[in-house]
């Protein structure tokens with residue numbers, strides 16, 4: 151049929167003109183790129199909204215309103231016997247200090263010539279309930295200051311603080327028993343006079359949780375220590391156990407049905423909801439082993455259980471990604487299996503292992519549910535632990551549980567602190583992930 | 598036993614490796630069938646044969662690298678200096694220090710050139726001090742015909758070398774541990790003619806002290822460097838004898854076909 155002399159006619163095509171097929175393919179590619187860009191754009195938009203929200207709501211917690219006030223530490227009230235005996239001074243409770251505040255305000259009003267129309271007791275009410283305790287602590291620390299006039303910087307009450315931050319207005323306090331419009335007028339006068347100011351509040355970062363009555367003095371510090379101690383427990387337990395288990399499974403264990411079952415179970419464990427680990431911790435560590443309630447040690451153990459599968463899975467993945475020729479090379483010059491693993495395979499897998507571990511830790515840091523079950527909720531510890539052992543065993547909270555606790559409380563001042571806590575938590579998480587990225591860059595080697 | 602061996606091949610050098618009825622299976626795949634061979638000491642033995650016939654597999658039996666492959670099973674006897682290397686008492690790690698290997702694909706460690714070569718001597722404690730180790734490394738790199746190219750950058754990563762340089766580095770690494778037997782799986786497949794000539798020179802020199810087994814796809818190379826040649830085909834050892842005799846006067850038609858380029 152075909153004539154060998156006649157070559158089939160091939161239409162000449164120009165490279166300068168796109169044919170229909172090429173145009174179609176190019177169009178499909180352009181569309182696909184557009185979808186991708188839209189998806190990434192949406193993601194970025196959500197991220198921007200999220201960050202904007204968190205920052206705009208949470209930064210308030212890092213600022214606090216302070217009232218500067220000169221208080222005369224009247225010797226007749228604080229040290230009746232006049233012998234500066236510390237035991238006697240300690241007998242004066244915070245109630246004994248309250249009148250000093252009233253007197254101080256009265257004196258201030260008189261000096262500044264402010265016309266208030268409210269009683270000294272109401273003036274003193276613009277201060278935090280912690281003011282008297284702050285004075286008492288000062289006097290106990292400096293008994294020789296009794297009789298002098300000292301300038302104190304007191305926290306303002308959460309309503310006054312909210313007023314300066316715009317959270318509280320004259321409308322919103324119509325039915326509020328804790329503050330009156332006259333008191334706000336008084337605050338206005340003090341602001342213009344310069345003794346009420348808003349500034350950065352370190353004690354939000356270093357302090358402990360506070361009772362419902364004084365949200366202005368609540369801080370993240372102690373729960374932060376709780377979280378850090380738990381992370382230490384997780385790191386000390388989960389990293390060596392996880393890496394050892396992975397190395398054994400990946401490099402030494404025979405491949406048979408038992409290791410298959412173990413492998414499947416590890417993957418399944420990684421998917422178990424964290425609250426299950428929480429109730430397990432409650433049953434095993436607290437009820438059966440009688441470890442103390444709410445202790446960071448228990449929290450750390452629970453989070454270790456939770457993090458182990460993550461670490462094992464990522465470690466095994468990074469061990470697997472080391473080319474087998476490296477193992478052959480080591481064995482070929484007479485290295486033992488263990489030498490080949492520890493001298494060659496592990497260093498190559500290290501960046502992957504570290505990244506996996508840090509991501510596991512970050513996950514554990516943000517975990518709340520299991521902590522609620524073992525009682526690591528807010529307002530447990532009012533002082534930072536004084537040793538690592540105490541930090542492990544004495545009740546404490548953790549950052550996410552503290553945030554949850556604040557968000558639960560009725561006073562809007564706590565709500566603001568919950569957002570502030572979120573910022574601290576995110577700073578931790580972002581720095582951990584940054585460390586993971588840096589380590590990865592640092593150790594990454596090509597072969 | 599020793600005396601018996603001597604009477605069998607009285608004029609020849611000693612026999613280093615004896616394989617008898619070796620079978621290798623990868624799962625159900627019967628990769629080596631009934632191979633019996635005697636490899637002499639201070640001799641270069643070449644394994645030739647078409648791709649996939651089992652040359653690498655048999656080579657890996659000699660230093661028990663096949664142990665690392667889960668599906669691989671080895672049957673039969675392989676003896677080095679009369680000792681069964683598959684005996685339960687034999688530690689493959691000790692065996693591999695004695696039987697060095699250069700792999701088909703260059704596989705330097707992702708470490709410095711120096712550390713690549715020094716690794717073996719270090720783990721076997723061959724150097725008394727740093728100067729000693731430096732000497733060993735230099736000697737090995739010279740024998741690997743790569744010293745001149747790398748002497749100024751011993752701290753550079755071994756993986757940064759070209760493919761052929763990497764292979765010579767691997768040869769240097771293998772000889773640095775002073776093995777008694779050196780197994781080389783196509784050591785020159787990535788090398789240019791100059792480097793190939795250098796490696797062949799090295800092989801010839803190694804023959805003075807060791808037994809060298811080399812797998813090659815180059816007939817010319819086999820003819821140049823080896824004294825004895827084994828021809829493998831589909832897992833069988835078809836023919837084994839003096840290199841000259843195999844290339845000029847093969848007994849088996851399959852050998853002749855392969856050498857003349859008709860199969861493979």
Ligand SMILES: Nc1ncnc2c1ncn2[C@@H]1O[C@H](COP(=O)(O)OP(=O)(O)OP(=O)(O)O)[C@@H](O)[C@H]1O
Nearest residue numbers: 623626628647648649650651652653654655666668
């Ligand atoms: N790790 C392995 N797992 C399963 N089968 C294998 C493995 N290695 C080799 N084989 C099989 O064993 C047979 C022999 O392979 P081998 O690598 O020994 O061939 P070769 O002669 O070295 O070939 P080449 O010249 O291409 O290197 C082949 O059929 C191969 O499919």
Ligand SMILES: [Mg+2]
Nearest residue numbers: 652653701782
């Ligand atoms: Mg091969």
